[in-house]
Amino acid sequence: xxxxxxxxxxxxxxxxxxxxxxxxxxxxxxxxxxxxxxxxxxxxxxxx
Amino acid sequence: xxxxxxxxxxxxxxxxxxxxxxxxxxxxxxxxxxxxxxxxxxxxxxxxxxxxxxxxxxxxxxxxxxxxxxxxxxxxxxxxxxxxxxxxxxxxxxxxxxxxxxxxxxxxxxxxxxxxxxxxxxxxxxxxxxxxxxxxxxxxxxxxxxxxxxxxxxxxxxxxxxxxxxxxxxxxxxxxxx
Numbered sequence: 001x002x003x004x005x006x007x008x009x010x011x012x013x014x015x016x017x018x019x020x021x022x023x024x025x026x027x028x029x030x031x032x033x034x035x036x037x038x039x040x041x042x043x044x045x046x047x048x
Numbered sequence: 049x050x051x052x053x054x055x056x057x058x059x060x061x062x063x064x065x066x067x068x069x070x071x072x073x074x075x076x077x078x079x080x081x082x083x084x085x086x087x088x089x090x091x092x093x094x095x096x097x098x099x100x101x102x103x104x105x106x107x108x109x110x111x112x113x114x115x116x117x118x119x120x121x122x123x124x125x126x127x128x129x130x131x132x133x134x135x136x137x138x139x140x141x142x143x144x145x146x147x148x149x150x151x152x153x154x155x156x157x158x159x160x161x162x163x164x165x166x167x168x169x170x171x172x173x174x175x176x177x178x179x180x181x182x183x184x185x186x187x188x189x190x191x192x193x194x195x196x197x198x199x200x201x202x203x204x205x206x207x208x209x210x211x212x213x214x215x216x217x218x219x220x221x222x223x224x225x226x
Binding site: 005007043046047 | 056057058059061099100101102106107110136161189190
């Protein structure tokens with residue numbers, strides 16, 4: 001860790017806390033937040 | 049040992065062979081991704097629908113008005129309603145019934161609104177020629193489908209989402225005439 005010459009993917013894979021954060025944040029934004037936004041942004045039915 | 053800690057600087061950039069497999073995998077992802085909209089358009093198996101927010105009491109009032117203005121008879125206690133070809137038709141799930149019974153003309157397009165006034169229901173349309181179309185119906189949402197009946201006959205609607213003690217008797221009908 002902390003070696004400037006180490007590839008960034010290796011540094012990421014060696015960082016379990018960052019992997020945990022990404023594993024929670026990415027699905028929360030792309031699934032939960034998007035889904036809630038989609039439901040809340042539905043227009044009101046005109047019922048013609 | 050179930051796993052081993054690799055030596056430092058274990059990451060190696062993919063070589064030519066690995067890059068080829070990554071490329072094949074990525075192209076296959078794209079094929080599967082685009083096959084979904086292509087199948088939606090040309091497969092003729094997925095329905096296009098729209099959803100809107102609606103208060104259950106507003107939807108219920110609209111259904112009652114629809115029944116009042118288009119009713120042509122009764123089947124038991126359930127009104128049979130004939131909407132104008134090209135017009136809007138309403139079906140409401142609630143109280144363990146799909147209400148009212150619709151009478152449609154074959155070959156005409158209708159805009160069908162389905163909603164629930166109480167719980168989540170499964171609108172399952174079943175009929176001859178192996179027709180079996182299923183939609184999740186939720187209270188508070190107007191589910192809008194454009195439908196064109198292509199076969200005449202009687203199509204039964206059952207609820208296929210467990211909704212309570214009398215879920216098993218929750219049925220309805222769509223009649224299609226030539």
